[in-house]
Amino acid sequence: MQRNGRSLLYPAFLTLGGVCLASIVALPLGVKARVAKGKVKSKRGMDPFTRFWMEWMTEYRGVVMVMVVLPLSFAFEQYFEVRDWFYRTFQVAPRLHDARVRHVQKQVRRWNAAGLRGKRTMCTARASWLTMSTRTATFKEDCSKIECCLRDILRVDVEKGFVRTEPLVDMRYMTRTLVPLGYQLAIQVEMESLTIGGLCMGLGMETNSHRFGLLQETVLAFEIVTSHGELLRVTRESNPDLFYALPWSHGTLGFLVAVELKIIPIKPYVHVRYLPCHTQEELCSQMKALSEAKNPPEFLEATVYSKETSVIQVGEFADVDSPEKRRKVNGVNHFWKPWYYLHVEEALTNKGPFDEYIPVRHYHHRFTRSIFWELRDLIPFGNHPLYRCLLGWLGAPKVSFIKLTMTPQIRREVVYKHVVQDIIIPVDEMAHSINLFHEWFEIYPLLIFPIAIFDHGPAHEGFLRNPTKKIPGKNCQMFFDLGVYGVPDKVRRKEAWDAKARIRAMEKYTRDVGGYQCLYADTFMDEKEFRLMFNHALYDKMREKYDCEGAFPSIYQKIRPEAGVLEDEGDANEKTAV
Numbered sequence: 337m338q339r340n341g342r343s344l345l346y347p348a349f350l351t352l353g354g355v356c357l358a359s360i361v362a363l364p365l366g367v368k369a370r371v372a373k374g375k376v377k378s379k380r381g382m383d384p385f386t387r388f389w390m391e392w393m394t395e396y397r398g399v400v401m402v403m404v405v406l407p408l409s410f411a412f413e414q415y416f417e418v419r420d421w422f423y424r425t426f427q428v429a430p431r432l433h434d435a436r437v438r439h440v441q442k443q444v445r446r447w448n449a450a451g452l453r454g455k456r457t458m459c460t461a462r463a464s465w466l467t468m469s470t471r472t473a474t475f476k477e478d479c480s481k482i483e484c485c486l487r488d489i490l491r492v493d494v495e496k497g498f499v500r501t502e503p504l505v506d507m508r509y510m511t512r513t514l515v516p517l518g519y520q521l522a523i524q525v526e527m528e529s530l531t532i533g534g535l536c537m538g539l540g541m542e543t544n545s546h547r548f549g550l551l552q553e554t555v556l557a558f559e560i561v562t563s564h565g566e567l568l569r570v571t572r573e574s575n576p577d578l579f580y581a582l583p584w585s586h587g588t589l590g591f592l593v594a595v596e597l598k599i600i601p602i603k604p605y606v607h608v609r610y611l612p613c614h615t616q617e618e619l620c621s622q623m624k625a626l627s628e629a630k631n632p633p634e635f636l637e638a639t640v641y642s643k644e645t646s647v648i649q650v651g652e653f654a655d656v657d658s659p660e661k662r663r664k665v666n667g668v669n670h671f672w673k674p675w676y677y678l679h680v681e682e683a684l685t686n687k688g689p690f691d692e693y694i695p696v697r698h699y700h701h702r703f704t705r706s707i708f709w710e711l712r713d714l715i716p717f718g719n720h721p722l723y724r725c726l727l728g729w730l731g732a733p734k735v736s737f738i739k740l741t742m743t744p745q746i747r748r749e750v751v752y753k754h755v756v757q758d759i760i761i762p763v764d765e766m767a768h769s770i771n772l773f774h775e776w777f778e779i780y781p782l783l784i785f786p787i788a789i790f791d792h793g794p795a796h797e798g799f800l801r802n803p804t805k806k807i808p809g810k811n812c813q814m815f816f817d818l819g820v821y822g823v824p825d826k827v828r829r830k831e832a833w834d835a836k837a838r839i840r841a842m843e844k845y846t847r848d849v850g851g852y853q854c855l856y857a858d859t860f861m862d863e864k865e866f867r868l869m870f871n872h873a874l875y876d877k878m879r880e881k882y883d884c885e886g887a888f889p890s891i892y893q894k895i896r897p898e899a900g901v902l903e904d905e906g907d908a909n910e911k912t913a914v
């Protein structure tokens with residue numbers, strides 16, 4: 337395994353792994369000893385052992401991150417590298433697929449036979465901590481959990497330009513399989529742990545969405561198991577109503593067991609040009625012009641470093657066929673390299689605009705090592721050259737393990753002292769929204785990339801409404817994703833900051849401009865507001881037609897504010913003190 341030059345460091349890993357494992361075992365023993373000595377008193381319900389452990393995990397988050405989360409993430413990734421290689425090389429999955437689907441059908445039929453319709457709804461058995469949502473999915477506790485153990489690629493058809501895949505395949509497995517063949521998903525999403533099922537049943541977007549739209553536009557067929565256990569193949573032609581209702585439905589119309597997605601040919605590198613902008617006007621006019629152009633670039637995004645300054649990144653597929661180009665090759669994901677968003681920021685210094693050739697798989701997963709810019713708060717020394725050289729080879733902590741080791745207090749801090757949100761709004765709102773985000777959050781960088789929202793005609797208007805201001809000569813309107821991740825400056829300065837008021841203001845603004853909140857994030861909307869933001873007409877029709885009421889929760893029931901966490905800050909603080 338030669339990935340990012342890690343192979344040489346395996347002996348070092350084994351030593352460090354041993355030390356970490358010993359610590360993981362020793363720490364709880366230490367806690368036990370403390371409890372035995374009577375140093376930790378029991379308070380309201382939580383036993384002293386758990387309480388101390390929770391407090392420790394909260395207090396020493398950085399240590400937990402490096403000693404526990406990192407080794408676990410590394411081990412997990414190595415296991416799946418081997419497992420996926422085996423299944424890919426020996427073509428095991430296609431032979432197992434039908435049996436896996438029958439297993440899903442059998443569970444659903446058993447649920448029907450047990451008379452649970454209307455009494456206990458169904459959801460996937462995927463544990464909440466494994467998912468890429470910031471939520472804790474407490475609704476799952478009251479559901480019958482259906483195991484959908486389908487995690488392989490079934491067929492890559494380069495002639496017809498599609499891949500047929502099971503839903504638990506993640507983006508890492510996808511690029512591992514397709515890139516060596518000279519292909520990628522038309523919308524190849526960045527984060528390695530995102531799954532095809534989550535992206536198809538939720539939303540998927542990337543820095544070429546100004547060309548292809550959201551991932552849902554690149555789906556050729558869904559294969560789903562209905563609430564009665566029936567297997568359906570759903571295409572634009574065979575069943576357009578259900579086809580257009582499935583994206584964003586979050587598994588509330590059926591279980592996805594396979595999907596066919598469009599793939600596109602690629603070149604080995606992405607030639608990226610970094611264009612610094614020193615005014616907002618520069619950024620907004622260039623992003624609009626580039627994204628709406630007749631021949632737009634392959635990839636387009638911007639990283640905003642302050643109210644006025646940003647760097648636009650324009651990418652095109654390329655070959656590296658000259659010494660001059662070879663000198664400009666940059667494998668941005670090598671563990672010794674600085675975090676990508678800091679590298680991009682260099683365009684704002686004296687260095688000025690620059691360009692380079694990034695190997696295509698490095699480009700696709702360019703934000704993995706720093707989890708966009710979230711890692712600066714989780715491992716503040718993570719970009720230090722010494723850390724990168726000594727421990728960088730362990731890779732990034734996986735969001736799943738960050739969630740697994742999150743105590744209730746940290747979860748509340750993530751909601752009330754931290755922001756993770758993405759909204760999709762019309763491109764003309766770019767300057768206004770940056771100013772509003774500055775007023776509400778004051779968190780930088782911000783992430784921006786354009787997204788074409790397509791018109792599917794009045795009969796097939798899905799969860800996103802058909803656009804009203806189409807680009808002349810095109811069947812779409814240009815929107816953009818605005819992402820904000822991190823700790824607001826006011827919180828850093830220890831000033832009062834009202835999370836709920838700010839997020840609710842953001843949600844209202846998004847509704848008012850005809851935009852959408854990304855539903856992986858926490859929302860404070862009530863059901864009425866949610867139904868105003870998203871078009872439920874086709875979805876409601878399909879819920880009725882496929883007998884989903886009483887069989888699956890509604891989307892809102894899955895994404896609504898969690899009881900016990902997303903309530904008033906006063907209550908939350910009260911709870912924190914318990």
Ligand SMILES: NC(=O)C1=CN([C@@H]2O[C@H](COP(=O)(O)OP(=O)(O)OC[C@H]3O[C@@H](n4cnc5c(N)ncnc54)[C@H](OP(=O)(O)O)[C@@H]3O)[C@@H](O)[C@H]2O)C=CC1
Nearest residue numbers: 459460467468531533534537538540541586587591592856
């Ligand atoms: N660039 C991007 O596009 C990004 C997207 N995201 C978000 O992350 C989410 C994906 O995260 P991920 O952890 O992969 O997915 P999740 O496991 O969080 O799944 C998301 C939703 O899809 C449903 N779902 C998943 N698989 C199936 C299936 N086989 N059958 C029926 N329903 C299914 C889940 O249902 P259930 O609740 O029953 O488990 C859940 O409601 C996306 O929805 C997207 O919004 C996040 C970051 C970046």
Ligand SMILES: C=C(/C=C/[C@@H](C)[C@H]1CC[C@H]2C3=CC=C4C[C@@H](O)CC[C@]4(C)[C@H]3CC[C@]12C)C(C)C
Nearest residue numbers: 468469470708710735738742750756758819821
């Ligand atoms: C939508 C995009 C990217 C989003 C990511 C930056 C976020 C998606 C899921 C987020 C997280 C989930 C859970 C977490 C646990 C917390 O304890 C800390 C925060 C976090 C790691 C959080 C961080 C941001 C995400 C990874 C782009 C591609 C449009």
